[in-house]
Amino acid sequence: MSTDLLQVEALDFGYGRKAVGKGVSFTCREGEALALLGPNGSGKTTLFKTLLGLLPPLAGRIRVAGEDIRDWSAAQRARSFGYVPQAAPGYFAFSVYEAVMMGRTARIGTFSAPAARDRQVVERVLDEMGIAQLAERAYTEISGGERQLVVIARALAQEPRILVLDEPTASLDFGNQVLVLETIRRLAASGLTVILSTHHPDQAFACAERSALLKDGRVVAIGATGETLTDESLSALYGTPLTVRHIDGWTSCVPATRRSGSHAF
Numbered sequence: 082m083s084t085d086l087l088q089v090e091a092l093d094f095g096y097g098r099k100a101v102g103k104g105v106s107f108t109c110r111e112g113e114a115l116a117l118l119g120p121n122g123s124g125k126t127t128l129f130k131t132l133l134g135l136l137p138p139l140a141g142r143i144r145v146a147g148e149d150i151r152d153w154s155a156a157q158r159a160r161s162f163g164y165v166p167q168a169a170p171g172y173f174a175f176s177v178y179e180a181v182m183m184g185r186t187a188r189i190g191t192f193s194a195p196a197a198r199d200r201q202v203v204e205r206v207l208d209e210m211g212i213a214q215l216a217e218r219a220y221t222e223i224s225g226g227e228r229q230l231v232v233i234a235r236a237l238a239q240e241p242r243i244l245v246l247d248e249p250t251a252s253l254d255f256g257n258q259v260l261v262l263e264t265i266r267r268l269a270a271s272g273l274t275v276i277l278s279t280h281h282p283d284q285a286f287a288c289a290e291r292s293a294l295l296k297d298g299r300v301v302a303i304g305a306t307g308e309t310l311t312d313e314s315l316s317a318l319y320g321t322p323l324t325v326r327h328i329d330g331w332t333s334c335v336p337a338t339r340r341s342g343s344h345a346f
């Protein structure tokens with residue numbers, strides 16, 4: 082039986098002394114994908130930054146494999162957590178290959194050159210993400226969607242135990258959204274723990290076995306995605322009538338009210 086890899090206990094988080102989130106507790110097992118849903122401003126990104134050590138917790142505890150991570154170094158954190166932030170900007174004209182190699186920083190000594198193993202890992206993740214053909218292109222000269230795939234590849238090159246993705250499909254076309262969701266499922270099936278935030282309940286149904294609902298900085302529901310994302314919980318979360326439909330083996334959340342003779346949008 083898989084055990085909890087990540088344990089978040091009674092976590093308060095925020096900026097300075099201003100709490101954005103209060104009393105957040107959840108766990109993630111190895112090889113599990115957990116989706117975090119919540120309205121704009123509910124605290125998803127702030128929670129992620131706190132998990133990653135970019136913000137100190139205001140109260141509570143975060144453990145990885147039973148160990149309190151409060152005093153971990155940045156390198157220790159980077160070996161456990163890979164992070165795909167919202168809409169990563171691209172300022173420097175590194176090649177895609179170099180950008181992904183940067184994910185190896187926490188694995189390569191500060192003054193060491195990449196070794197054969199580092200190059201193998203980079204080539205493997207470029208292949209896995211279907212972007213090997215972009216390897217020599219400048220990171221600043223690829224599309225926003227391609228850049229998002231590179232940022233995910235860079236996080237995977239860290240070989241983290243937990244991959245945290247903040248709205249990973251936000252800038253992607255529909256085909257690349259499907260690719261990223263399938264990649265998340267595959268990574269979780271291979272033993273990686275994945276936590277993603279999304280504004281699309283359909284994505285949680287598609288790739289996450291568990292989901293958590295965050296409202297005003299508090300977890301209002303958490304559990305198996307099919308049991309947690311219901312007409313009632315989603316309508317309350319987003320403040321509009323919504324309903325969950327099952328179509329050809331897929332589950333989708335749609336507006337519950339539709340004016341006759343017109344589309345919802």
Ligand SMILES: Nc1ncnc2c1ncn2[C@@H]1O[C@H](COP(=O)(O)OP(=O)(O)OP(=O)(O)O)[C@@H](O)[C@H]1O
Pocket residue numbers: 096101119120121122123124125126127128
């Ligand atoms: N750097 C900051 N300093 C102070 N407050 C901030 C900062 N960044 C965000 N906030 C506030 O913290 C709250 C939570 O923001 P956060 O970005 O975590 O929400 P979110 O759920 O990720 O939102 P979205 O879905 O819109 O990305 C908001 O009220 C926001 O205004």
